[in-house]
Amino acid sequence: MQELAGKKEIIKQLRDRILSMEGFSTGKDSQQLDFGLGKMNAAFPGGTFPVAAMHEFVSHTEACAAASNGFLAGLLATLMKKGGFCLWISTGRKLFPPALKFFGIEPEQLIFIDVRRQKDALWVMEQGVKCNALTAVVGEFRDISFADSRRLQLAIEASRVTGFLHRLHPRFENTLTCVSRWKIRPIASRENDGLPGVGFSCVEVELEKIRNGRPGIWQFEWQNGSFNQVAPQRSVVSKSGEAKKKQSYA
Amino acid sequence: MPKRYLYIWFHYLATDRLAKINPELQRTQFLLYASEKGQMLVRAASQALLKEGMVPGMLVADVRAILPSVEVFPEDLQAMQKLLNDLAEWCFRYTPTVATDAPDGLILDISGCPHLWEGEVPYLDEITHRLRKGGYDVRVGIADTVGAAWAVARYGNQTIIEPGKHGEALLTLPPAALRLDRITLQRMGKLGFRQIGQLIRIPRSNLRRRFGDSLLNRLEQALGTVSEPLVPVLPTPVYQERLPCIEPIRTAKGIKIALERLLEKLCERFFREGKGMRTGIFKGYRIDGEIVQIDIGTNRASRNASHLFKLFELKIPELEPALGIEVFTLEATLVEELSETQEALWSVGSNNQTAIAELLDNIAGKVGAQAIHRYLPQEHYWPEHSITDVGSLEAKPQTAWCTDRPRPLHLLPEPEPIEVMVMLPDYPPLHFRYKDEVIRIARADGPERIEQEWWIQSGPPRDYYRVEDENGARYWLFRLGLYGHGKNQWFLHGFFV
Numbered sequence: 233m234q235e236l237a238g239k240k241e242i243i244k245q246l247r248d249r250i251l252s253m254e255g256f257s258t259g260k261d262s263q264q265l266d267f268g269l270g271k272m273n274a275a276f277p278g279g280t281f282p283v284a285a286m287h288e289f290v291s292h293t294e295a296c297a298a299a300s301n302g303f304l305a306g307l308l309a310t311l312m313k314k315g316g317f318c319l320w321i322s323t324g325r326k327l328f329p330p331a332l333k334f335f336g337i338e339p340e341q342l343i344f345i346d347v348r349r350q351k352d353a354l355w356v357m358e359q360g361v362k363c364n365a366l367t368a369v370v371g372e373f374r375d376i377s378f379a380d381s382r383r384l385q386l387a388i389e390a391s392r393v394t395g396f397l398h399r400l401h402p403r404f405e406n407t408l409t410c411v412s413r414w415k416i417r418p419i420a421s422r423e424n425d426g427l428p429g430v431g432f433s434c435v436e437v438e439l440e441k442i443r444n445g446r447p448g449i450w451q452f453e454w455q456n457g458s459f460n461q462v463a464p465q466r467s468v469v470s471k472s473g474e475a476k477k478k479q480s481y482a
Numbered sequence: 483m484p485k486r487y488l489y490i491w492f493h494y495l496a497t498d499r500l501a502k503i504n505p506e507l508q509r510t511q512f513l514l515y516a517s518e519k520g521q522m523l524v525r526a527a528s529q530a531l532l533k534e535g536m537v538p539g540m541l542v543a544d545v546r547a548i549l550p551s552v553e554v555f556p557e558d559l560q561a562m563q564k565l566l567n568d569l570a571e572w573c574f575r576y577t578p579t580v581a582t583d584a585p586d587g588l589i590l591d592i593s594g595c596p597h598l599w600e601g602e603v604p605y606l607d608e609i610t611h612r613l614r615k616g617g618y619d620v621r622v623g624i625a626d627t628v629g630a631a632w633a634v635a636r637y638g639n640q641t642i643i644e645p646g647k648h649g650e651a652l653l654t655l656p657p658a659a660l661r662l663d664r665i666t667l668q669r670m671g672k673l674g675f676r677q678i679g680q681l682i683r684i685p686r687s688n689l690r691r692r693f694g695d696s697l698l699n700r701l702e703q704a705l706g707t708v709s710e711p712l713v714p715v716l717p718t719p720v721y722q723e724r725l726p727c728i729e730p731i732r733t734a735k736g737i738k739i740a741l742e743r744l745l746e747k748l749c750e751r752f753f754r755e756g757k758g759m760r761t762g763i764f765k766g767y768r769i770d771g772e773i774v775q776i777d778i779g780t781n782r783a784s785r786n787a788s789h790l791f792k793l794f795e796l797k798i799p800e801l802e803p804a805l806g807i808e809v810f811t812l813e814a815t816l817v818e819e820l821s822e823t824q825e826a827l828w829s830v831g832s833n834n835q836t837a838i839a840e841l842l843d844n845i846a847g848k849v850g851a852q853a854i855h856r857y858l859p860q861e862h863y864w865p866e867h868s869i870t871d872v873g874s875l876e877a878k879p880q881t882a883w884c885t886d887r888p889r890p891l892h893l894l895p896e897p898e899p900i901e902v903m904v905m906l907p908d909y910p911p912l913h914f915r916y917k918d919e920v921i922r923i924a925r926a927d928g929p930e931r932i933e934q935e936w937w938i939q940s941g942p943p944r945d946y947y948r949v950e951d952e953n954g955a956r957y958w959l960f961r962l963g964l965y966g967h968g969k970n971q972w973f974l975h976g977f978f979v
Contacts (some may be wrong), residue, residue: 298890327892332891335891339883340858343838365838420953421950429925430926
């Protein structure tokens, strides 16, 4: 029995070591931050959203792009609570800074770099993730090659900045070294106690890929303008009255 | 060592200045005036006007009555002072000690300088020739004392007074050559003093009783028995370093080493003087006579050699060494104060602003400063006016971000026109067509009417609706204008989460 417990301990230690070698922070910095993702945390390695890593968001429509940026802004808000600056690099930016305030981000904490060419955007992104004075770096562009993503990932492992790669209308979804791939879609808002009009923003979050974690699909409703509390919405009643089945690849 | 002084009198400085700025004025009649006791007095007149007999001191109204075509300009004393200072700095090529004599003269201490031009005559010729070529009418005088040089330049008929002969040269000049005030000169005129020679023979005590100390002082300064200190113009320091190479440099590696050395020297100097670089130029003098250069700018003054090196490094490929570069120079063209306490503050700051400022410098060097934006709120409801772009990292919002109305996370740079199906008068659309796709609307909020700000621009108001389609996508639509005022166009302006 004791032998078994000893083995478990060894396996846990080995797992932690492998995780840290793969670029996940198993240290304290990620433990302290609560992203308010609730049950979704179980999908991540170590039970928390991996900071100091590169995350990939893919969106194929304009509506999905807005939803992705919304979800991303919710994550950023937690990262940026302590202050600091975030670099937002884009080749065709539509983000309207005042709206970030609804997500709990002070819009003046963001520095926008608007470049025309993707090559420049990549260069700026690399410089950004190398600079450990930044809290986070967000890059919005179309395509990125595996080699480029590996360069970014290596830089991030050294600087421990959290990076977000938002790919708008990518030609094809090639494999990257990012720890995760997310797809966010807007879904119809729920009835709000019979009140007319548009309800709270509602999105379906698909974690398509997560290294050492369990992919899955969740639905979130973001309430009251303050997006700190992300409440998981589990049984959405669709029009036909059926409860939507919770899907999971795990 | 005996002292020698050169006095340069810019005879028509004010009018020469205007004629240089405005070449059409060159041969025309114009004057500069200043108000004095409620009258407009002529301060300076162009040479064409002087020929007509109009002299400074006349009333502008009188001149206009005689010559209606005359052009008049106000006198600008500050610009004159600045011009005189610039001319003084230009004269540093002839002597290190130059003083200004307001309003229109320069005093040069030329002791030990003229032999470099092979004597005082070629030296003086060179100066007067170049100044006249530059459009300035000058009169000059060289003598052992400042007072004598002044007198010779303004009243004498020879320009160079031999060493030790200035006393004799002064004898025949009028008393006005002694730099005296007007009242003293008038009194002298009444008493019949026409030449300085007449004064010198009178006992000093008598002169003092009648004309006061100032006359004696001026007389002794001119004769050289009392010394006259000059207040020299200080040159603006040039932050430049040079690096000659034994062999021409052709490789990028070599250029980098040269740059590193120059930066090290310059930054050391910045450190000593408490300064920092804002803009810099790195030049390479090629052996074929061409000059190649790259320049950088920083967001805030910096004397961090490695940071500055990084900024230059991005541009080194633009330098074309061709057959080789033999001399490198590095010049800081814009230098600002940078105190140590400031630097200390940045480095311990929680958000590492220096590192970010350096990163932004880097980015600005590569993709241009116009690519970097940071936004602060503005007190406007009109969405396009509600934010303002600021350049600096330190700027703080003057007003709070407005969150009482929903605003979309994505805003299109230009509202895009859409075709809608809508019930009158104030309902949101039932469906709309955007990019050849029909979008059916399930829910809607609104309208939120935003009027144009009449003090900025005029036009119809916008009625904004927040709508959700059947699939859950949320949009921000607006109708431009009110019903009953022609056709109303609908637009899509943004996407909500």
